Amino acid sequence: MTGRRVLLDGRPVVLLEQALGSGLEAAVHPVEGTDDLVVKVYHQPDAAREHRLRRMLALNPLAGRPVDGGQPPELAWPVGLAYGTDGGFLGYGMGRFAGPEHVQLMALFNREQRLRRFPAEADWRFLLGICWNLAFMTARLHHEGLIIGDFSAKNVVVDQRGFATFLDCDSIGFAAPGTGETFPATLHTPDYAAPERLRGEPGSVPSDDFALAVLVYQLLTAGYHPFGGVPRDSEDDVQISDNITASRSFVVRPEAMIIPRGLVDPAVLPPAVLALARQAFGSGLLDTAQRPSSQQWLAALEESRAEGAITICPRRPRHAHGAHLARCPWCDRADETGHDAFNAPEQTPQPPPTGSPPVPEPLSPGPVIHGVTPPLPAHPPGQQAAPSDGNDPWSDWIKPLLIGAGVVLFFLLRFHWGV
Incomplete structure (x- = not known):
């Protein structure tokens, strides 16, 4: 060569x-x-x-x-x-940072790509962990005075554990140490650009926070852009950037948009995350002072990963969702549209067992490793996850205690009654 x-x-x-x-x-x-x-x-x-x-x-x-x-x-x-x-x-x-070890973030918006690139991890818990890592990276860069600028799903790759790496660093905005010379972030990707960036302003902390909000929403809804869709009052081709400029988001103004069949309901987001999304795409869209910061996103995502905040669907074990939902949103969508966001078409759901339905077990976040919280642990398809900390009181001491008591009772009855 x-x-x-x-x-x-x-x-x-x-x-x-x-x-x-x-x-x-x-x-x-x-x-x-x-x-x-x-x-x-x-x-x-x-x-x-x-x-x-x-x-x-x-x-x-x-x-x-x-x-x-x-x-x-x-x-x-x-x-x-x-x-x-x-x-x-x-x-x-x-x-x-290239495949197969590293994959562009945008590949996670497509079911076939997720299953092919992340066969053992491609569930909602894994996507939530990636969101946490993106928010942490953004907050840390802002803390050090750097502006990402061209923050998009094309410029970020993730590895098999969900750790994120930003690629096009030559577009990052910064101030030179010692001299104070400033180098603004001038590049942007329209689908992830805040309104002020679409007007020609350079990158800033709030514009990074807007791009982060879009990425978090896309990841947690399996690929839907919060400013996608066609407005009801338009017959022309409309770009996502047009909707951003016009403050048209179905997350905030569903009545203004034509909602396609099968769209993932925004309620799939954990309550704290959904509140920030509505703020970012609503009042914070034009008023940067009201736009949620990366630190706020990090706190909300941490809350959403806390112990007991996530459940596993008993019908389709690859379906994880926030514990705030009484029903599995991914099953409802699969039953309604025939499109399962986390299973291949040939993977049929398990039939519900007879008798009392099983109680989904909560998952806790992965352990902190040297100051970094990795994504939530993934579990093989077809297996229901046990609590990740291993502290199951039923299996650890209640079940053995009851079994032991039964054995003692059996011998007492046999000795006293001759049974």
């Missing part, structure tokens, strides 16, 4: 000709002889990009937080500048 020789951080490397991906601004090429490094080559490299990247290399964001040794970095941060053999600036090197 032919390649191109470049200097990366002063050392010669060969870029493979076949790009892993290409966009409007650059193409990403693998490096010969390594699986964990790529080089992003700009279509039109210039001095401004080079200067920005040099300032980025002086930063080391999120470095002070201890993490589990197996957790990937939350940022694909530049590791060195790339130059041609003629000395001309080309781009920069960064860690490689």
